Amino acid sequence: MALRIDILTLFPGMFAGPLSESIIGRAVQAGHVRLAIHDIRQFAVDRHHTVDDAPFGGGAGMVMKPVPLAGAIRSVTDSDPRPVVIYLSPDGVLFDQQCAAELAGLGRIVLVCGHYEGIDERVRVSLIDRELSIGDYVLTGGELAAMVVVDAVVRLVPGVIRAESTAEESHSDGLLEYPHYTRPANWEGQEVPEVLRSGHHGAVARWRRHRRLERTLARRPDLLARATLDAADRRYLAQFGWPPAAE
Ligand code: ADE
Numbered sequence: 001m002a003l004r005i006d007i008l009t010l011f012p013g014m015f016a017g018p019l020s021e022s023i024i025g026r027a028v029q030a031g032h033v034r035l036a037i038h039d040i041r042q043f044a045v046d047r048h049h050t051v052d053d054a055p056f057g058g059g060a061g062m063v064m065k066p067v068p069l070a071g072a073i074r075s076v077t078d079s080d081p082r083p084v085v086i087y088l089s090p091d092g093v094l095f096d097q098q099c100a101a102e103l104a105g106l107g108r109i110v111l112v113c114g115h116y117e118g119i120d121e122r123v124r125v126s127l128i129d130r131e132l133s134i135g136d137y138v139l140t141g142g143e144l145a146a147m148v149v150v151d152a153v154v155r156l157v158p159g160v161i162r163a164e165s166t167a168e169e170s171h172s173d174g175l176l177e178y179p180h181y182t183r184p185a186n187w188e189g190q191e192v193p194e195v196l197r198s199g200h201h202g203a204v205a206r207w208r209r210h211r212r213l214e215r216t217l218a219r220r221p222d223l224l225a226r227a228t229l230d231a232a233d234r235r236y237l238a239q240f241g242w243p244p245a246a247e
Helices: 012-020 022-029 066-075 097-104 121-127 143-154 163-167 201-219 231-238
Strands: 003-009 033-039 084-094 108-113 130-133
Touching: 003 012, 003 066, 003 143, 012 022, 012 033, 012 143, 022 033, 022 143, 066 108, 066 121, 084 097, 084 143, 097 143, 108 143, 130 143, 201 231
Parallel strands: 003 033, 003 108, 084 108, 084 130
Antiparallel strands: none
16 A cells, blocks of 8 residues: 655755655655645745744744644645644654654655744644654754655555565664675675675574674663563673663
8 A cells, every 4th residue: 555645844845856866766656655745835824925923922933823834734634534644843752663664554644844943832732643853953944854754664665675675674673783795705804704605594694683782782772672682682692791780
């Protein structure tokens, strides 16, 4: 089933390049995903097409007015079932691989990009179902965040890339990825690990699993507590003193 994504933005031109190239572009061409970009300004009701205004109570910056934004959201949510409406915001829940997989299975999502200081709180209350942040930093608007979400979600839609590519990648089961090598076997004095050229599939799989465990322990030990680990994984990690003794 194709995934449909509606994006509401004040800057539709920002999306042309990133979403028409490479894997995402091909996924759209092949019909795995339907992407529609909507200009919020077209839903402004005054003759100057105003979309922002000064905040009640004073303060810096401008706030996106509720009427154009609500009009834009309602124009893409009149279907049954109503699609999930997601606002990209640094205040949102942190977007991760699990969330990407969940959104890929929804069938239809609406992404709302804010600008200026944010959107009128009443629109959040009435029309936004979820808020997602792509990280603890502040972007100038939600557009780049929406593109990150689209990229991470679309590659998980069945048929977009080979299933094997997503099975063992970073974060798929809570672990980081193993190191990759291609020809030449010796590059500037660095040899490809012998086991990878041995043709012994069991040994290759074990070597890769161990590298994933070591790399995750070294770089992101926070992930290990939530990772899917079997008894052999736990035995392997125990030699490095994981899990650490409770304080
Ligand atoms: N808009 C501005 N900053 C953002 C962030 N970190 N994540 C999502 N949307 C944003």
